[in-house]
Amino acid sequence: MAKSAGQKLKPLVLRQTLLERSDEDHPLTVAQLIAALEPWGIQAERKSIYGDMEALRTFGMDIQSRKxxxxGWFVGERSFQLPELKLLVDAVQSCKFITKRKSDELIRKLEGLTSVWQARQLQRQVYVDRRVKTMNESVYYSIDKLHNALAARRAVTFRYFEYNVRKEKVFRRDGRRYTVFPHxxxxxxxxxxxxxxxxxKKEVRHYRVDKMAELAVTCLRLEPGEDQDLAAFDMAAYAAKHFGMFRGREGRVRLRCQNRMVGVVLDRFGQEVMLVPDGEDHFTVTVDAVVSPQFFGWLFGxxxxxxxxxPAWAVxxxxxxxxxxxxxxxxxxxxAAG
Incomplete structure (x- = not known):
């Protein structure tokens, strides 16, 4: 019975071994594959390994052989190739809303999607530079709760805070809970x-997720009429109007730009904006924007x-x-002293 049970595990052990220990630069020989089966108490002959490789191919794995x-044998095409994993690792490491501890956990999981040899390249990628990370460990799970609330179309409640100079949380509204219907x-x-x-506030607003505390999904739904207003709300336009998501007065602003600024304007406002020639060296563009200190900072730069x-009030x-x-x-x- 033990031998029969072991033989049933044989293709699974071989599959896992190939995924973990093989790639194009590190093929596994038949002898190495047989050795990988021994800790499981599985005996194998060379001829049976060839049959197993063919069975894994039939199952859908890209099993390649080299003479x-x-x-040896190795896994060719994977769900994620090494350059794609490097991009994902860099994105995780760059995200301020993910803490360092959670970033390390996610990166270790990404390393499991390739061979141990290629995973070392991902480990080197991690320490490219030191990046600022959030101090709020719960943000990772808050995002999941918010997605659940969005799917169920239910309100969430939370307390919202800032940090003082001693890095202590200071809650807004005297600690009272916010009630928000996510869009x-x-x-x-x-x-x-x-x-x-x-x-x-009876208006659409936005909040940084890493500054939420005690987030909870409720059973509350929007009142009739309000849900229609929110359904018609344009999220993309809302994001485009805000610079750094700072609040301010919204207006339709006109900018007069030198021609060399075309790329800058298109990068910020999108390819759909209309550029109107203004003489030989300039053009004008009119866009909706939230005029905030962050907008002025972008303009000054x-x-x-x-x-x-x-408009005149913005000027x-x-x-x-x-x-x-x-x-x-x-x-x-x-x-005076200088």
Missing amino acids: GKSP GLIWDSENYYLVGWDGT LGDAVELTA EAFQDQLRQVAGQYRPPEDG
Whole structure:
């Protein structure tokens, strides 16, 4: 009976061995495959290994064989190739909303999708640089809860906080819970944001997921009429209007840009925006935007290549912002220590 049970496991053990220990640069010989079966108490002959390899091919595995200087068997095409895994590892490592501990766990799981030899290249990828990570360990599970709430079309409640200079959580609204009907999640500037209908403010707002505490999915649903308003809400347009997801006054702004800024404008606002020639060296573009300090920062970074020309209230606000910042950097008066 023991031999029969072992023989039933034989193809599974061979499959796992090939997935874990073989790749194009590290084929496994028949002798190595037979040796891998021994800890399981499985005896095998060379001829039977050839039959097993053919059975695994029939099952759908891309089993390749090589003759010559480095003969053996290896897995060719996998669900994820090494360059794809490198991209995924880099994305996980870059995400601020995933803590370092959770990043390490996910990366170890990604390493399990390739051979032990190629996994070493992924390990080297991890330590490319030091990146800022969130301090909120629960964010990984909060995202899952929010997706469940979205699927069930139910409200969530949570407490929302900021950090003070001592890195302590300070809760907004005196710690009272927020009630939000989720509409979607946005990944912007390496942070996840929940966008939804705020039951208290009676408007669509967004919140950083890593700043939520005690998140819970409720049985509450939107009132008749409100659900239709939310269904018609354009998530893509909402995200495009916000710079760094900062809140501010929304308006239709006009920018006059030097021609060399075409790529910058298209990267930020998309290929659909209309560029209107304005003389030989400039063009204008009109877009919906939330005018916030972050918007002014983006504008200032482009220097004299982009000019905000309308609406008037936005131009005045930008001028006020420039004056306030310039006031902090006035040169010392004559006779003052420099």
